[in-house]
Amino acid sequence: MRRYVLIGLAVVVAAVGVLFVVWPRTVEAQPHLAESAQLRFVLTPASTKSGVNSFDLRITDRAGKPAQGNEVVVEPAMPQMGHAIAPITAGPLEPGHYQVGDVGLNMPGQWEITVSLSAERVVIPLLLT
Numbered sequence: 001m002r003r004y005v006l007i008g009l010a011v012v013v014a015a016v017g018v019l020f021v022v023w024p025r026t027v028e029a030q031p032h033l034a035e036s037a038q039l040r041f042v043l044t045p046a047s048t049k050s051g052v053n054s055f056d057l058r059i060t061d062r063a064g065k066p067a068q069g070n071e072v073v074v075e076p077a078m079p080q081m082g083h084a085i086a087p088i089t090a091g092p093l094e095p096g097h098y099q100v101g102d103v104g105l106n107m108p109g110q111w112e113i114t115v116s117l118s119a120e121r122v123v124i125p126l127l128l129t
Helices: 002-022
Strands: 032-035 039-045 051-061 072-078 091-094 097-105 109-117 120-128
Touching: 032 120, 039 109, 039 120, 051 072, 051 109, 072 097
Parallel strands: none
Antiparallel strands: 032 039, 039 051, 051 097, 072 109, 091 097, 109 120
């Protein structure tokens, strides 16, 4: 009887260990950097999970000064699946600092976030789980 209890306990411990190793984890949202000829774009998503998301966006010139411009446009797309979201105008918080909210990235996988300010344009890859 004691042998069966030990075997059962070993099976439970092994199953928990396997689940711990293979269970999908959320990757912590990190800033994503892209540079154009004149500007540096840093996009930080609120989450790396698929679903409704928001982005914090900082744009500076190469010297680190806030970029000047009228309108920042963000265009999320998932080219591998043929998905694209209508362009979104980012809301300015302060010079060079913008916020984009309520972005519906409803499919996990590799997204491309195109960010434009005046004639400067970059594509920032974003992997969602």
